[in-house]
Amino acid sequence: MNIILLGPPGAGKGTQAEELAKKLGVAKLSTGDMLRAAVKEGTELGKKAQDIMTRGELVPDDIMVRMICERIQQPDCDDGFILDGFPRTVSQAESLDEMLQAEGQKIDHVVALEVDEDALIERISGRFACAKCGAGYHEKFKQPKVPGKCDVCGAEEFIRRKDDSADTVRTRLKAYNDQTAPLFPYYQDKGALKTVDGMAGIDEVQNQIMAIVH
Numbered sequence: 001m002n003i004i005l006l007g008p009p010g011a012g013k014g015t016q017a018e019e020l021a022k023k024l025g026v027a028k029l030s031t032g033d034m035l036r037a038a039v040k041e042g043t044e045l046g047k048k049a050q051d052i053m054t055r056g057e058l059v060p061d062d063i064m065v066r067m068i069c070e071r072i073q074q075p076d077c078d079d080g081f082i083l084d085g086f087p088r089t090v091s092q093a094e095s096l097d098e099m100l101q102a103e104g105q106k107i108d109h110v111v112a113l114e115v116d117e118d119a120l121i122e123r124i125s126g127r128f129a130c131a132k133c134g135a136g137y138h139e140k141f142k143q144p145k146v147p148g149k150c151d152v153c154g155a156e157e158f159i160r161r162k163d164d165s166a167d168t169v170r171t172r173l174k175a176y177n178d179q180t181a182p183l184f185p186y187y188q189d190k191g192a193l194k195t196v197d198g199m200a201g202i203d204e205v206q207n208q209i210m211a212i213v214h
């Protein structure tokens with residue numbers, strides 16, 4: 001099963017993709033995570049993407065399409081995948097359709113998370129992650145079970161994303177409204193788009209998505 005999670009920055013795509021991938025036994029493909037890994041490793045791609053991401057703008061389509069095309073060919077995607085953060089432009093969506101068609105595959109569900117802008121800012125400004133394994137948390141909505149200790153790996157150091165600053169978040173929201181929102185009519189026309197109430201709690205959002213994909 002191949003699923004796309006759509007939604008603005010901070011809507012909860014990564015949070016939901018992580019759990020869904022485990023429940024459905026499919027791969028989670030987060031382009032944001034892939035780019036951050038490339039930046040950390042200092043690869044050519046990472047060097048190209050770093051400043052663009054820090055500004056909150058979108059990395060060029062050709063780079064992103066190549067990255068996802070290579071990733072989808074890997075064996076852990078044989079039983080399907082959940083895309084978190086891709087596609088983000090109509091051009092990326094068209095390339096994805098072509099890519100999948102060539103493999104005899106398709107997107108089965110496009111699920112959009114609807115969240116008010118004020119809540120997005122609150123979610124982004126309270127977000128942090130384990131410095132060792134990357135597990136995501138929130139100061140108010142998803143604290144580690146033992147304060148100061150990662151639930152997954154037990155590490156005690158946490159980090160915040162550089163692009164979560166107030167200025168960059170504004171640019172990211174603008175990029176979403178200008179470049180990603182046109183994906184709604186794109187997938188609506190294909191009859192693939194379903195929306196869920198992303199303002200609900202994390203478990204409730206998960207239940208809504210599971211009801212759609214089952």
Ligand code: AP5
Nearest residue numbers: 009010011012013014015031032059085123127138141202
């Ligand atoms: P990316 O990493 O994809 O960032 P994003 O889309 O801005 O999304 P976020 O990761 O900020 O939010 P999310 O929706 O995953 O929310 P989360 O689950 O963390 O991209 C970063 C950058 O990379 C882009 O700006 C761009 O430069 C580049 N890029 C990536 N893909 C690209 C592409 N395809 N093309 C071009 N450029 C690309 O949740 C947020 C917080 O809220 C968490 O703390 C969480 O615990 C909490 N939370 C989640 N759900 C709930 C809930 N229901 N209730 C309360 N709290 C919740």
